[in-house]
Amino acid sequence: MHYRRFGKTNLNLSVFSLGTMRYLASEENAYKTIDRAVALGINHIETARGYGDSELYLGAALKKGLPVPRSQLYITTKIPPTTDADSMHCYIDESLERIGLDYLDCLAIHGINTWEHLDLVQQPNGCMQAVREAVADGRVRHVGFSTHASLDVILAAIATDLFEFVNLHYYYFFQRHAPAIELAHTKDMGVFIISPADKGGLLYTPPEKLKDLCQPFSPLELNYRFLLSDRRITTLSIGAATPEELNVPLQVADCDTPLTDAEIKVLQRLETHAATTLASDRCSQCYKCLPCPEKINIPEVLRLRNLTIAYNMQEYGKYRYQMFENAGHWFPGMKANKCTQCGDCLPRCPEQLDIPQLLSDTHDRLNGSPRRRLWG
Incomplete structure (x- = not known):
């Protein structure tokens, strides 16, 4: 130790x-x-x-x-x-x-x-x-x-x-x-x-x-x-x-100790794989899309989508996504199906993502039974 x-x-x-x-x-x-x-x-x-x-x-x-x-x-x-x-x-x-x-x-x-x-x-x-x-x-x-x-x-x-x-x-x-x-x-x-x-x-x-x-x-x-x-x-x-x-x-x-060359190589592999797999649908997590009028935490929703698609981290995505609307200020934000397609976020996105469509896709992939924090 x-x-x-x-x-x-x-x-x-x-x-x-x-x-x-x-x-x-x-x-x-x-x-x-x-x-x-x-x-x-x-x-x-x-x-x-x-x-x-x-x-x-x-x-x-x-x-x-x-x-x-x-x-x-x-x-x-x-x-x-x-x-x-x-x-x-x-x-x-x-x-x-x-x-x-x-x-x-x-x-x-x-x-x-x-x-x-x-x-x-x-x-x-x-x-x-x-x-x-x-x-x-x-x-x-x-x-x-x-x-x-x-x-x-x-x-x-x-x-x-x-x-x-x-x-x-x-x-x-x-x-x-x-x-x-x-x-x-x-x-x-x-x-x-x-x-x-x-x-x-x-x-x-x-x-x-x-x-x-x-x-x-x-x-x-x-x-x-x-x-x-x-x-x-x-x-x-x-x-x-x-x-x-x-x-x-x-x-x-x-x-x-500092990361080894082998560890850095693997981290670079993860980054390259995500960029290739997600292609033009990748959210860069710049947070410029906020605020959302419907209080959707767009970057966090799309982070979970990134991980689900790039690395098959669907169970983690469900675990976190299902806490939206159920954990208060510990994990704030509405679920992605609350999107009204108002378009406020679209001109602010430097990747020009179709954010409403990606939100809908994330909800379809990750929604399930509500979850709460272990201790509220």
């Missing part, structure tokens, strides 16, 4: 962190998963107030005993922004009690996903007043935020200088947030990548076409290497549901 400095927090975190959204089958399973992760060198565990019994299970594991003392572990919990300081005070105390701690190494404001959320954390007597007081009295040592927001909101949140670290989405198959990575780096913020295996493409169960294109590497390995080769990134989340799910990711826990 390799370790990196988590920005201005100066914490030295393992390059993989244990995320606890999925280990909730039982308290015993949670303990075994945490115990195994720590034994393998993971020293950062991330939970959240909203993850069911996750905080309680983590607290039970800490009480039972792990391979290293508490002083060698870094614990993060996440609490959503509140409208007032008193609520945040209560939530911080409740989280500390559930986990059985007298201090948190890191507190992340959970889900600065909208301009309204960003406004909440900038209110002078709002929730951040309680956070500042918790830092002053030692209950919280470092403060950051997690986000599923659009790039402009993320950049604005980083620019507030209220935070020491950021948790965000960024992967080989979703590089839209590259400017946020760079801005965080210039401000010496720690960068925590959310769910690179799952949200990054369901890469633990890749389609055969993608596996073939990534040879001699696996798609999961290649995505991890793409991220770990970037020294601006501190740590990647593993949302292991069982101890066994730690095995494959941690095979690359010491592989954080």
Whole structure:
């Protein structure tokens, strides 16, 4: 296991962190998963107030005993922004009690996903007043935020200088947030990548076409290497549901050197294949088509279409597409069948794509039963 400095927090975190959204089958399973992760060198565990019994299970594991003392572990919990300081005070105390701690190494404001959320954390007597007081009295040592927001909101949140670290989405198959990575780096913020295996493409169960294109590497390995080769990134989340799910990711826990020539060649192969397969229907993800009057997230819809057609990533496409209209501000946007063919987007598209037709095609390919976030 390799370790990196988590920005201005100066914490030295393992390059993989244990995320606890999925280990909730039982308290015993949670303990075994945490115990195994720590034994393998993971020293950062991330939970959240909203993850069911996750905080309680983590607290039970800490009480039972792990391979290293508490002083060698870094614990993060996440609490959503509140409208007032008193609520945040209560939530911080409740989280500390559930986990059985007298201090948190890191507190992340959970889900600065909208301009309204960003406004909440900038209110002078709002929730951040309680956070500042918790830092002053030692209950919280470092403060950051997690986000599923659009790039402009993320950049604005980083620019507030209220935070020491950021948790965000960024992967080989979703590089839209590259400017946020760079801005965080210039401000010496720690960068925590959310769910690179799952949200990054369901890469633990890749389609055969993608596996073939990534040879001699696996798609999961290649995505991890793409991220770990970037020294601006501190740590990647593993949302292991069982101890066994730690095995494959941690095979690359010491592989954080620059990309090799062989890896670069495979990434170039992926890019060339997508360009050839999609041809004149390829969305370049410039986002110039927005805003859409019907609130369709056109670039994200067409990104899923790109991946489906280029790499047969249809299961991933369905997984994400079916969350539209069902996950609120965590995954905003209407489904593509809400397109009225108004044509507003057409003159803004530098590729001159027939966007209404591509939206309709994506809906036909990917629509199915609605999905929600695991924890809303």
